[in-house]
Amino acid sequence: MTFNILWLQAGSCGGCTMAALTAQDRGMLAALKPFDVNVLWHPALSLESGQEAVAILQNVLDGKVVVDALCVEGSVLRGPHGSGKFQMMPGTERSMAAWIKDLAQQARYVIAVGTCSAFGGLPMAGGNPTDACGLQYEGDAAGGLLGREFVSKEGMPVINVAGCAPHPDWITETLSLLAAGRLTRERLDVRARPRFFADHLAHHGCSRNEYYEFKASASQFSQLGCMMENMGCKATQAVGDCNLRSWNGAKGGCPDAGFPCIACTSPGFETPKGSFQETSKRAGIPVGLPVDMPKAWFMALAALSKSATPKRVLNNAASDHVVVPPARENES
Amino acid sequence: MTRRIIGPFNRVEGDLEITLDIDGGVVREARVNASLYRGFEQILLGRPALDAISITPRICGICSVSQSVATVAALADAFAIKPAPNGQLGINLIHGAENLADHLTHFYLFFMPDFARPVYSNKPWFAEVERRFAAKTGLGAQAWLVARARLLHVTGILAGKWPHTLAVQPGGLTHAPDDGELMHLRSILADVRDFLQNTVFGTTLERIVELDRRPALDDAIEASLAAAGDFGLFGAVARDLSLENLGLGYDRFMSFGAYHGEGGALFAPGIMDGGAPLALDPNVFSEDPSHAWLMGDVAHPLDGETLPYADRVDAYTWCKAPRVEGRPVEVGAVARQLIADQPLIRDLIGKGPANVFARVIARLLESARIVLAMEDWAARLQAHASVCVETGGADQTSGIGVGLVEAARGSLGHWLRVENGLIQHYQIIAPTTWNFSPRDKHGQPGPLEFALQNTPVDDDEPTPASVQHVVRSFDPCMVCTVH
Ligand code: SF4
Ligand code: SF4
Numbered sequence: 001m002t003f004n005i006l007w008l009q010a011g012s013c014g015g016c017t018m019a020a021l022t023a024q025d026r027g028m029l030a031a032l033k034p035f036d037v038n039v040l041w042h043p044a045l046s047l048e049s050g051q052e053a054v055a056i057l058q059n060v061l062d063g064k065v066v067v068d069a070l071c072v073e074g075s076v077l078r079g080p081h082g083s084g085k086f087q088m089m090p091g092t093e094r095s096m097a098a099w100i101k102d103l104a105q106q107a108r109y110v111i112a113v114g115t116c117s118a119f120g121g122l123p124m125a126g127g128n129p130t131d132a133c134g135l136q137y138e139g140d141a142a143g144g145l146l147g148r149e150f151v152s153k154e155g156m157p158v159i160n161v162a163g164c165a166p167h168p169d170w171i172t173e174t175l176s177l178l179a180a181g182r183l184t185r186e187r188l189d190v191r192a193r194p195r196f197f198a199d200h201l202a203h204h205g206c207s208r209n210e211y212y213e214f215k216a217s218a219s220q221f222s223q224l225g226c227m228m229e230n231m232g233c234k235a236t237q238a239v240g241d242c243n244l245r246s247w248n249g250a251k252g253g254c255p256d257a258g259f260p261c262i263a264c265t266s267p268g269f270e271t272p273k274g275s276f277q278e279t280s281k282r283a284g285i286p287v288g289l290p291v292d293m294p295k296a297w298f299m300a301l302a303a304l305s306k307s308a309t310p311k312r313v314l315n316n317a318a319s320d321h322v323v324v325p326p327a328r329e330n331e332s
Numbered sequence: 333m334t335r336r337i338i339g340p341f342n343r344v345e346g347d348l349e350i351t352l353d354i355d356g357g358v359v360r361e362a363r364v365n366a367s368l369y370r371g372f373e374q375i376l377l378g379r380p381a382l383d384a385i386s387i388t389p390r391i392c393g394i395c396s397v398s399q400s401v402a403t404v405a406a407l408a409d410a411f412a413i414k415p416a417p418n419g420q421l422g423i424n425l426i427h428g429a430e431n432l433a434d435h436l437t438h439f440y441l442f443f444m445p446d447f448a449r450p451v452y453s454n455k456p457w458f459a460e461v462e463r464r465f466a467a468k469t470g471l472g473a474q475a476w477l478v479a480r481a482r483l484l485h486v487t488g489i490l491a492g493k494w495p496h497t498l499a500v501q502p503g504g505l506t507h508a509p510d511d512g513e514l515m516h517l518r519s520i521l522a523d524v525r526d527f528l529q530n531t532v533f534g535t536t537l538e539r540i541v542e543l544d545r546r547p548a549l550d551d552a553i554e555a556s557l558a559a560a561g562d563f564g565l566f567g568a569v570a571r572d573l574s575l576e577n578l579g580l581g582y583d584r585f586m587s588f589g590a591y592h593g594e595g596g597a598l599f600a601p602g603i604m605d606g607g608a609p610l611a612l613d614p615n616v617f618s619e620d621p622s623h624a625w626l627m628g629d630v631a632h633p634l635d636g637e638t639l640p641y642a643d644r645v646d647a648y649t650w651c652k653a654p655r656v657e658g659r660p661v662e663v664g665a666v667a668r669q670l671i672a673d674q675p676l677i678r679d680l681i682g683k684g685p686a687n688v689f690a691r692v693i694a695r696l697l698e699s700a701r702i703v704l705a706m707e708d709w710a711a712r713l714q715a716h717a718s719v720c721v722e723t724g725g726a727d728q729t730s731g732i733g734v735g736l737v738e739a740a741r742g743s744l745g746h747w748l749r750v751e752n753g754l755i756q757h758y759q760i761i762a763p764t765t766w767n768f769s770p771r772d773k774h775g776q777p778g779p780l781e782f783a784l785q786n787t788p789v790d791d792d793e794p795t796p797a798s799v800q801h802v803v804r805s806f807d808p809c810m811v812c813t814v815h
Contacts, residue, residue: 006655009346009347011368011370011435012393012811013390013391013392013393013396013495013811014346014392014393014394015390015392015393015394015396015495015496016393016810017493018393018394018495019391019393019494019495021437021477021480021481021814022480022481022484022494025478025481025482026474026477026478026481027477027478027480027481028472029468030474030477039468042342043340043342043343044345044441044442045441045467045468046341046342046343046467046468047445047446047448047449047466047467047468048340048342049338049340049341049343049795050338050339050340050341050794050795051794052342052794052795053342054340059468062716075370077368077369077370079614080641080642083642085625085642086368086369086370086371086640086650087347087367087368087369088338088349088367089339089340090338090339090341090347090348090349090365090367090531091338091339091340091341091349092340099438122375122387122390123370123375125375126371126374126375126376126377126379126386127374128373129371129374129375129640130369130370130371132370149396164496165393165493165495165496167493177587182573196572211594220503220720220722220723220724221501221503221504221506221720222419222504222505222507222508222718222719222720223508236376242493246488247488247492247493247494248481248484248485248487248488248492248493249481249482249484249485249488249489250485250488250492250513250516251488251489251491251492251493251507252488252492253492253493254492254493254497254498256492257490257491257492257493257497257499257506257507258492258499258505258506258507258508259492259497259498259499259501259506260498262386262498264496265561274380275379275380275382275383276380276382276383276385276386276498277383277385277386277498278380278382279380320719321508321510321715321716
């Protein structure tokens with residue numbers, strides 16, 4: 001049976017689509033081929049423009065076409081003053097928010113592609129000038145455009161493929177699971193993110209893990225050390241298998257390429273305590289400690305491992321390439 | 333006179349609505365509505381200066397590296413920081429990869445599918461165009477997406493995730509490649525060259541970049557057709573539909589200069605006014621909000637602000653009208669190559685305006701030039717030289733900075749002021765802000781509005797193909813336009 005996808009861009013940057021086009025090194029449509037997926041309309045991929053496109057949406061509203069997956073990319077902009085005028089659907093004199101609300105009632109599943117449509121995302125920063133929100137969350141609070149009680153026709157809440165941008169495979173694998181009828185509520189985490197990626201921390205698999213163990217830290221960009229202590233890395237608190245997957249055929253997510261994880265899979269990432277690229281500290285201790293680690297233990301282990309740091313790790317941490325290669329003491 | 337409102341205008345990046353006043357089978361007047369406002373300039377205020385590096389790329393998912401590069405250029409200007417030259421090579425590589433990806437994505441996914449519309453089904457070239465370019469099923473687009481992913485491995489190696497990497501910093505690049513990665517980059521570029529030579533052009537890149545006159549271009553198009561190149565197929569379509577007579581814009585162009593390095597920009601900056609070259613002077617820029625749902629009056633980007641005012645009388649878009657000494661300019665690959673003195677583009681345009689054909693040819697020709705430049709940068713990138721200078725010593729608490737760069741779609745400028753370490757002022761003018769600007773207070777239409785005038789339209793077509801060709805020939809990025 002064909003699985004119909006309808007994709008809309010709300011207040012987005014288009015980056016989720018751009019990411020999806022690199023999925024599995026061939027793009028979303030090719031990656032979804034075995035699942036008999038049909039794209040009813042996608043703003044970047046479909047031929048239909050203007051009235052032809054509006055007709056497709058209208059057919060869905062009228063119940064003439066079944067939408068299996070309504071994918072929404074981008075924050076829902078409710079302002080100014082609840083009018084939705086910050087994003088009118090071109091050619092229709094109706095706000096995008098109103099269109100999404102109505103279309104969501106017709107969909108078997110509703111998917112928030114990216115942190116914007118999941119939690120509100122970057123447009124919520126700076127006092128939220130456009131009254132942006134996610135489909136079923138407003139930051140960390142359930143609600144958003146569709147309300148906390150919303151379930152789509154198959155009884156599922158909005159499925160949050162978080163990430164800014166999400167890993168392309170998170171998008172295609174979520175859609176494949178849905179098309180294969182294999183994504184159940186139990187396989188979503190507390191914020192309705194699919195657990196196949198949300199059961200990991202972004203810190204897992206970072207190439208800097210050994211530096212982390214010894215608290216051998218980078219203090220400047222391009223240095224190899226762990227970025228948690230000084231440079232704002234939040235990967236021990238953010239979910240995602242970012243560094244277990246290759247991203248664009250090479251590096252893992254962010255820290256692997258030399259910049260901090262800014263927790264882009266989390267609600268509220270857009271408004272960090274302090275700044276994005278610097279670790280907020282109280283009395284010299286990072287405010288954000290690993291999700292599930294008692295502070296006392298973290299401190300004790302950090303002190304112990306710092307005292308045991310091998311010279312190699314210590315020197316390499318403050319350099320942009322390996323200056324001391326691994327060797328047994330008696331070999332060097 | 334009849335009025336037609338066209339939207340959602342898709343296969344452009346972001347949201348677009350066009351209003352056409354039609355009379356006697358041609359467009360008399362056009363109004364462009366950039367219908368999405370997200371408030372980035374408001375969001376940036378009060379944030380620590382370097383936070384801009386995490387925020388502005390999220391303006392745009394298709395030219396996110398361009399936004400990074402512009403932000404970082406503005407910050408480096410404000411704090412008097414010079415990036416490590418070796419890091420600059422890496423930045424040029426990821427920026428080149430993104431721009432090349434944008435050019436060919438525009439060609440294969442956004443622009444060409446319109447020629448596979450049913451209105452053209454009786455054309456001799458239709459079957460082949462449909463096979464190569466039909467939306468969602470075209471074999472050309474499918475091949476391009478595989479090549480695009482491979483090209484973006486350049487970004488994967490040097491910058492990790494894309495879009496929205498933070499690898500570009502005022503001091504340079506965050507990742508120093510090792511010996512192995514340098515070789516890997518060169519293998520990727522060899523594949524990219526193969527795709528352009530075998531699939532796009534059907535001939536060597538060297539031959540393409542040396543094209544200097546219309547007759548040489550016609551020969552190259554014939555040769556490409558014979559070798560089943562998509563460039564040749566476009567050339568055949570363009571000749572049949574006389575695309576060089578469609579979408580005539582203003583005869584004024586601008587480029588901020590692209591791909592900076594120790595020897596200056598690879599493509600020189602400047603302004604071309606009716607065939608006369610002029611120096612680029614950002615002091616004479618202004619933004620005019622008189623037809624936008626925004627407050628305020630005409631102002632230079634260091635003085636102006638961006639605050640929504642949905643009830644503004646006469647407004648029909650969220651986009652301001654940027655002007656150079658009060659005059660509209662066209663930006664993009666065609667402007668860049670014209671100002672960089674590329675002889676073929678000079679020959680195609682002369683002293684006059686650009687057109688649909690010239691815009692597309694300029695983008696393809698520039699694609700070939702980017703690959704050659706990337707091969708050079710990759711060969712010069714060093715594994716054991718610093719990619720990032722220490723910036724701790726620089727005073728980062730106050731300053732005024734301007735970052736002027738070229739994104740795929742044209743000139744991108746960031747203007748900022750930092751006080752006590754916090755952003756006090758931030759204004760952005762993106763390429764499509766120039767091209768898709770509305771009327772200004774003197775009633776002068778923006779470049780697209782002007783280029784749409786006199787476009788022939790068929791009464792039976794609700795969304796005329798001719799209008800779609802003109803609009804998409806600019807490769808608009810609406811999410812950048814208003815931001
Ligand atoms: S840099 Fe970040 S992700 Fe990597 S080891 Fe350190 S804390 Fe973990
Ligand atoms: S590493 Fe962090 S910032 Fe990077 S993609 Fe993963 S969750 Fe987002």
